[in-house]
Amino acid sequence: MIENKKVLAIIPARGGSKGVPRKNIRNLAGKPLISWTIEEAKKSKYIDRLILSSEDDEIIKIAKEHGCEVPFVRPNELAQDDTPGIEPLLHALKEVEGCDYVISLQPTSPLRTADEIDGCIEKMLATNSPACVSVTEPTHSPYWMYKVNDKEKMIPLIEQDRFxxxxxxxxxVYALNGAVYVAEVDWLKQSKSFLTEETAAFIMPNNRSYDIDTEEDFLWCEYLLKKSSER
Known part of the structure; x- marks a missing residue:
């Protein structure tokens, strides 16, 4: 709870994954990937209730074993490759009522900390914004990016007065890192997106902004987590 407002955190985790099969429950540095998010969420100063949204029996079982509540099973039609990411969250908000703020915590961001979860909430309130999302400075700036036209000539992606x-x-410039999304519940139900011109940005460092989408991402995060545990 923060400023007498209740906070619901949702971990959306479907069973299907093409880039890294079964990645949400795959062993990462000694424990299932999803457990890294559950453990940090449980350390939050503000989260009142932590739930899982999943259609997958094995993910549900492992989430429960690590202390995450599972009040419903996600319908299969909301767990498809082409399901918009906001739909499972809006479904969860219909199933679980009574909260003022909602946080989406993707399990594919295992390096994000409880302090960053709380920091994103604090930034939303400090900026008087209805939503806040975590971002990071990209490794490659779009100001150094080009399109190639049909004559194989380079065209700047962003026009500039000088190079x-x-x-x-x-x-x-900043890019979404997928780690934390926070919003007022009523506002999110209306906007159906965390991203509008009213959304505030919470900046995270690159070394905690990895979003596992490929086998290389998985192996690199495992290396970083193991290295961190040795300190």
């Missing part, structure tokens, strides 16, 4: 050679001369 910046040094990285420090580039305008700062």
């Amino acid at each position: 910046a050679i040094r990285r420090q001369d580039l305008q700062a």
